[in-house]
Amino acid sequence: MTTLQFTPFQRHLTFFGTASDRTRITFYSAFRAALTLGLNVPFSIVLAITMRFYWAQNPFRPVSIPLIPREAGSTHLQHAQLTQSRYTPDQLVKLYEDSPFRSNSWWQRTILDRPHIQSFANWSKSDDGTVTREQVEEFQSGEWQHRVVVKRRERKNPVPFIYGGPLLVGPHSWAVRHLFGVQVYDK
Numbered sequence: 001m002t003t004l005q006f007t008p009f010q011r012h013l014t015f016f017g018t019a020s021d022r023t024r025i026t027f028y029s030a031f032r033a034a035l036t037l038g039l040n041v042p043f044s045i046v047l048a049i050t051m052r053f054y055w056a057q058n059p060f061r062p063v064s065i066p067l068i069p070r071e072a073g074s075t076h077l078q079h080a081q082l083t084q085s086r087y088t089p090d091q092l093v094k095l096y097e098d099s100p101f102r103s104n105s106w107w108q109r110t111i112l113d114r115p116h117i118q119s120f121a122n123w124s125k126s127d128d129g130t131v132t133r134e135q136v137e138e139f140q141s142g143e144w145q146h147r148v149v150v151k152r153r154e155r156k157n158p159v160p161f162i163y164g165g166p167l168l169v170g171p172h173s174w175a176v177r178h179l180f181g182v183q184v185y186d187k
Contacts, residue, residue: 006065008076011142013065016051025063027052035182037123037145038152040172043164077117078140086130089121122163123148155185 006014014022016033030051034044056063077092079101087095096102096117103109120139124131124147138144151157155173159165166172166185173185 006142007070008078008140008142009072010065010068010070012076012145013051013055013063013068015145017065018062023065025051025055025065032180032182033145035176035180036149036152036184038148038159038166038184039164040161040166041176076140076142077136080136080140082133082136085133086128087121087133087136088130089118089125092117092121092131092136119163120144123159124151152184154187158185 013025016025016030018024018026018029027048030048031044034047035041039047052063053059055068057067077096077099080095080099084091093114096113103113117139121131124135124139124144126132135144135147138147152159155169158169161167169185176182176184177186
């Protein structure tokens with residue numbers, strides 16, 4: 001199965017895949033990918049562990065993205081009609097809540113979809129607290145994280161600590177570069 005046949009959520013998960021096989025997620029590949037998004041080490045570890053235990057068919061083997069059911073995972077607002085040029089995180093959650101395509105499962109809505117939409121918005125938003133329509137369209141297609149990685153290369157633009165960012169940007173940047181080979185907040 002090529003990544004073009006993936007759902008937006010499965011395409012998003014390929015960002016966390018190994019360098020040699022983007023359809024396979026290991027703990028270390030997920031951990032490093034989370035660091036490139038500008039997240040702190042503890043948050044990155046929790047994210048990597050959660051991905052392994054939630055999506056792995058066997059928690060002792062890598063996650064195989066093609067084996068994740070197509071109906072599983074976040075909807076990424078893929079059916080939402082975008083009528084504005086900019087959105088706040090709360091507006092995006094409301095757009096999801098008002099959608100006839102939102103999940104009927106309480107677990108899916110509360111534990112996966114809403115936090116995923118809020119995380120995207122909070123990690124992607126500009127100084128005015130909004131994300132652009134173009135960014136939301138990238139989220140809908142599962143391709144949003146690449147823009148965030150570029151944004152997180154700049155030291156002046158860290159993820160706020162309350163959203164999983166580093167407490168001290170300089171020491172964090174130095175540590176993840178030297179310990180894990182991840183360049184973040186270095187420009």
